[in-house]
Amino acid sequence: MNNPAPISRPGLTPGRFISALALAAALAACLIGGCKKQPAAEAGPAATYEVRGLITRLPDPRNAATNLSIHHEAIPTFTVKGKVVGMAEMTMPFPTAPELSLSGIAVGDPVRFVMEVREKPRMTYQITKISKLPADTKLDLKAPPEAGPGTDPTPPK
Numbered sequence: 001m002n003n004p005a006p007i008s009r010p011g012l013t014p015g016r017f018i019s020a021l022a023l024a025a026a027l028a029a030c031l032i033g034g035c036k037k038q039p040a041a042e043a044g045p046a047a048t049y050e051v052r053g054l055i056t057r058l059p060d061p062r063n064a065a066t067n068l069s070i071h072h073e074a075i076p077t078f079t080v081k082g083k084v085v086g087m088a089e090m091t092m093p094f095p096t097a098p099e100l101s102l103s104g105i106a107v108g109d110p111v112r113f114v115m116e117v118r119e120k121p122r123m124t125y126q127i128t129k130i131s132k133l134p135a136d137t138k139l140d141l142k143a144p145p146e147a148g149p150g151t152d153p154t155p156p157k
């Protein structure tokens, strides 16, 4: 937190004195009313994002180490530690909330999902909601799905 400049400091113009007062008033209001910029509870999600993408892999029920993977659209509002950094379009694995059902969802389906991000005690994210979009939905995806850990290998012929 910034310490307000001492009032007796030489060169402090009336204008700066006023802004120091305004800052002090804002801080006081923050303390009384609860600052909205601070996350209310550490346990709650830092942010949730509604994202669209294409399913590239489904978790294998016989292998707990496998993840759902989605080639998702860019997330321009993606925020880390209060800074909007954005997330580019990419194929990545997504942990899912324990109660989330993926029944009826198949590889290649366009979907809309809610990604919940926590920053404490460390950066984690999971999908809490997912639903299929109409099969002809035009997603804003430029890159081809990357061949990588998040992509199904081409099935053998």
Ligand SMILES: [Cu+2]
Binding pocket: 072, 087, 088, 089, 090, 092
């Ligand atoms: Cu991503």
